[in-house]
Amino acid sequence: MPEMQDEYTPRQRAVLDKALGLLVEGGERALTTAGLARAANCSKESLYKWFGDRDGLLAAMIAHQASKVRARIDSGEKLDHGRFRAHLVDFANDLLQVLSGDVSLALNRLAIGQASREGSRLGALLIERGRHGIDKRAGALLEAGRQRGLIAYHDRDAAYHTFYGLIVRDLHVRMLLGEAGVRRPENHAALAEEAVDQFFVLFGVRKGETAGRDRV
Amino acid sequence: MPEMQDEYTPRQRAVLDKALGLLVEGGERALTTAGLARAANCSKESLYKWFGDRDGLLAAMIAHQASKVRARIDSGEKLDHGRFRAHLVDFANDLLQVLSGDVSLALNRLAIGQASREGSRLGALLIERGRHGIDKRAGALLEAGRQRGLIAYHDRDAAYHTFYGLIVRDLHVRMLLGEAGVRRPENHAALAEEAVDQFFVLFGVRKGETAGRDRV
DNA sequence: TCTCTATCGTACCGTACGGTACGGTTCTGT
DNA sequence: ACAGAACCGTACCGTACGGTACGATAGAGA
Numbered sequence: 001m002p003e004m005q006d007e008y009t010p011r012q013r014a015v016l017d018k019a020l021g022l023l024v025e026g027g028e029r030a031l032t033t034a035g036l037a038r039a040a041n042c043s044k045e046s047l048y049k050w051f052g053d054r055d056g057l058l059a060a061m062i063a064h065q066a067s068k069v070r071a072r073i074d075s076g077e078k079l080d081h082g083r084f085r086a087h088l089v090d091f092a093n094d095l096l097q098v099l100s101g102d103v104s105l106a107l108n109r110l111a112i113g114q115a116s117r118e119g120s121r122l123g124a125l126l127i128e129r130g131r132h133g134i135d136k137r138a139g140a141l142l143e144a145g146r147q148r149g150l151i152a153y154h155d156r157d158a159a160y161h162t163f164y165g166l167i168v169r170d171l172h173v174r175m176l177l178g179e180a181g182v183r184r185p186e187n188h189a190a191l192a193e194e195a196v197d198q199f200f201v202l203f204g205v206r207k208g209e210t211a212g213r214d215r216v
Numbered sequence: 217m218p219e220m221q222d223e224y225t226p227r228q229r230a231v232l233d234k235a236l237g238l239l240v241e242g243g244e245r246a247l248t249t250a251g252l253a254r255a256a257n258c259s260k261e262s263l264y265k266w267f268g269d270r271d272g273l274l275a276a277m278i279a280h281q282a283s284k285v286r287a288r289i290d291s292g293e294k295l296d297h298g299r300f301r302a303h304l305v306d307f308a309n310d311l312l313q314v315l316s317g318d319v320s321l322a323l324n325r326l327a328i329g330q331a332s333r334e335g336s337r338l339g340a341l342l343i344e345r346g347r348h349g350i351d352k353r354a355g356a357l358l359e360a361g362r363q364r365g366l367i368a369y370h371d372r373d374a375a376y377h378t379f380y381g382l383i384v385r386d387l388h389v390r391m392l393l394g395e396a397g398v399r400r401p402e403n404h405a406a407l408a409e410e411a412v413d414q415f416f417v418l419f420g421v422r423k424g425e426t427a428g429r430d431r432v
Numbered sequence: 433t434c435t436c437t438a439t440c441g442t443a444c445c446g447t448a449c450g451g452t453a454c455g456g457t458t459c460t461g462t
Numbered sequence: 463a464c465a466g467a468a469c470c471g472t473a474c475c476g477t478a479c480g481g482t483a484c485g486a487t488a489g490a491g492a
Contacts, residue, residue: 112324115392116243116244116394165384167381170381202418
């Protein structure tokens with residue numbers, strides 16, 4: 001049977017899942033090689049054989065988690081205003097749900113905590129493996145809307161970053177800081193709707209117009 | 217001479233500054249009690265006497281840093297549209313400058329890294345001592361603009377959070393992750409201007425109107 | 433059945449850190 | 463001048479972690 005399904009064997013993926021569980025539950029300090037070996041019923045020797053060292057394990061955890069949540073691309077066929085708006089709302093909801101997830105928060109905390117050390121590539125890895133997929137999806141979505149004449153912008157990245165800011169605001173950092181009462185999944189829908197409304201005010205094209213408002 | 221100027225003696229403040237320096241330079245791992253005692257020419261015994269334990273030291277560092285950057289309140293006298301806009305741009309610039317500062321990033325990384333541990337109050341401390349001042353200033357500013365009829369909103373906090381999102385976008389998290397090429401102080405002015413422009417599009421009141429647009 | 437490989441469990445090592453103790457020194461108040 | 467407090471530098475202790483080594487075990491292939 002072919003065990004080269006992805007990048008790691010099923011056994012290794014199970015260990016990585018255990019590692020993510022330890023990280024979510026107790027933070028970086030709880031993720032020790034001995035503790036992981038005990039929790040996953042494997043030997044420390046195997047950990048070092050598979051992942052090299054502790055940093056390799058952390059990188060593997062990020063890659064493993066990213067491989068699980070593949071960002072899908074909405075192929076916008078028959079894109080009228082209503083469907084486009086619905087797609088934007090879906091994106092906003094998905095973004096809020098991903099960012100407020102336990103594993104996402106734990107991995108971001110881990111990468112941020114290591115960001116000061118010199119040779120740490122965890123932050124870049126997290127952005128590369130996690131964020132770029134989301135960015136691609138949003139970029140394709142915005143581009144489709146622009147080509148249909150539903151929105152207008154000069155710089156797609158700028159428009160996307162503004163959209164991102166309208167959705168996330170300061171929620172991500174506050175969740176990362178562990179502020180009590182910030183993680184309210186029941187409010188995500190309202191936040192997403194409001195962000196999309198505001199995005200259309202800034203970048204929407206009214207009927208009859210061919211270009212959006214200019215700024216600066 | 218009275219040494220109760222603030223909360224710590226000058227000697228203790230010098231030690232806390234050294235601690236901040238170590239934290240900025242090498243992250244949390246570089247901030248050891250022995251290392252700080254060596255760098256600050258003090259004894260470990262004094263550190264424990266002054267700050268209790270390591271967590272007390274970290275909390276003291278946050279309090280000390282917050283006491284240095286007291287957020288000023290712009291008393292908006294003679295507030296016409298131009299002056300109000302200038303105040304908003306100033307706020308946006310200050311916010312970007314603070315968030316991208318070395319010490320701010322280091323302390324946020326520290327608090328975020330500790331956020332998973334149970335009894336950690338660093339995140340709450342950071343928000344309470346650092347962010348609330350900024351929030352107060354922005355709240356007063358927005359309220360003054362609303363009373364002059366320059367902007368309109370139903371929920372001041374919501375308007376402020378939107379403004380915050382327009383200014384900061386995802387820059388803060390990316391800087392915290394250490395992404396290369398994100399910290400560009402020379403772009404802050406343009407970002408601030410654009411955010412204020414967009415904020416006025418969303419919440420500004422045109423001449424003759426008495427209420428802003430409604431949403432939802 | 434025999435052998436080889438991968439893995440497990442455990443023990444081990446060196447290091448580094450948080451926290452404490454103590455002798456010597458400087459400063460302060462009387 | 464003297465006593466007391468505060469403080470410095472160093473040594474010390476216990477622990478915990480990253481990483482390595484080793485014997486035991488189980489499964490795959492000839």
